[in-house]
Amino acid sequence: MTRRAMAAAALLFRSIASGQKRDFDFYPDFRNVFTPKARAGNPSITGGEILRQYAASLRAGKVPEIEIERRLGLIRDHRPALEIDMWNRVYTGPEPEFNQAPNAFLMQKAAGLKPGVALDYAMGEGRNAIYLAQLGWEVWGFDQADAAVRIAQQRAEKLGLRLHTSAVKDADYDFGRERFDLILFSWAMPLVPVERVVGSLKPGGVVVMECAADYVGRNGMLKMFDSLEITQYERIKAKADWYNRMETEVVRLVAVKTR
Ligand SMILES: C[S@@+](CC[C@H](N)C(=O)[O-])C[C@H]1O[C@@H](n2cnc3c(N)ncnc32)[C@H](O)[C@@H]1O
Missing domain, CATH: 3.40.50.150 (Vaccinia Virus protein VP39)
Structure with missing residues (x-):
């Protein structure tokens, strides 16, 4: 096995071990990239409008309608589970994105x-x-x-x-x-x-x-x-x-x- 394949396997093992759901893979990008961009463009934007813009951007990227509905449904109805999964990814990811020394x-x-x-x-x-x-x-x-x-x-x-x-x-x-x-x-x-x-x-x-x-x-x-x-x-x-x-x-x- 090459080094890269071993690293990918280790990452996959860590994500499975920490209970991360592949179905939730889209969420970190929605939360940490798409939403801040939408808010920067319009600070008073509502949650509903962000979802409408997200759906439109997925459609423009030719994402199938059934997948768009699945993502919107999860964001509307399962936000707490999405949040926990996202934070678990942060802590088990390959690169620490935060100060690991005490504050x-x-x-x-x-x-x-x-x-x-x-x-x-x-x-x-x-x-x-x-x-x-x-x-x-x-x-x-x-x-x-x-x-x-x-x-x-x-x-x-x-x-x-x-x-x-x-x-x-x-x-x-x-x-x-x-x-x-x-x-x-x-x-x-x-x-x-x-x-x-x-x-x-x-x-x-x-x-x-x-x-x-x-x-x-x-x-x-x-x-x-x-x-x-x-x-x-x-x-x-x-x-x-x-x-x-x-x-x-x-x-x-x-x-x-x-x-
Ligand atoms: C930016 S991190 C800070 C973690 C830690 N205090 C530190 O300084 O390293 C924010 C943390 O808040 C947790 N968190 C967010 N909302 C929470 C909630 N409602 N109840 C418990 N933990 C929550 C997240 O899971 C995440 O670990």
């Missing part, structure tokens, strides 16, 4: 905190959870991408560390009440009512968050954590941990639960 802002902030109980919200493959566990934190974390959570657990096991993980959507995660000394949002944001998350922070607990400015919109991060005392907020141009590691507008926040 630099987290490293700065964790240096000033006494280790306690931490939640890594949408933890991905655990680069930050593992970092915190190495510092002595008891780390809980979840992510909808089951392949990512498996990678985190395998890495933790190799390092002799314990992580409490769940492969679930945030909507299905049991946050509990006043459990965490630290909640980390690294290139992630709450998609459940933020009170559920803030309620799981202990008095004195801290939220550390970093993401691209366009995740949260103008002042979105400040509004989101308005019930806490925001002790640091910055909006800077920096190399993204994600977004193909582009230079982009990054927002960072530290907020404390004072009562």
Whole structure:
């Protein structure tokens, strides 16, 4: 077998092992290339109009009508499954498209905190959870991408560390009440009512968050954590941990639960 054939076979094995569906192959391109282009051309475009444009572009490319209907049906009715599959592909793909070192802002902030109980919200493959566990934190974390959570657990096991993980959507995660000394949002944001998350922070607990400015919109991060005392907020141009590691507008926040 040639090297290239071996690499292709390894990739196919990884995608089957992580449960990726060949039927969903079209989705990353629709989500990450077609949709941003459509939005750049018309920032107020609706989801329905994006689908109409997508169908038209497939027709122009002579894609059979039955395949167009299949894709539109999946996008309309099975978006969560498509999303999980796409993220699993990111984590099991041949080229890491993100910073695999811990988030630099987290490293700065964790240096000033006494280790306690931490939640890594949408933890991905655990680069930050593992970092915190190495510092002595008891780390809980979840992510909808089951392949990512498996990678985190395998890495933790190799390092002799314990992580409490769940492969679930945030909507299905049991946050509990006043459990965490630290909640980390690294290139992630709450998609459940933020009170559920803030309620799981202990008095004195801290939220550390970093993401691209366009995740949260103008002042979105400040509004989101308005019930806490925001002790640091910055909006800077920096190399993204994600977004193909582009230079982009990054927002960072530290907020404390004072009562
Ligand atoms: C840009 S990645 C960041 C991953 C990790 N926090 C990091 O910094 O490496 C965003 C992650 O959010 C996860 N995610 C998106 N929506 C989610 C949801 N509703 N519930 C749980 N995880 C979600 C994705 O699966 C993905 O792993």
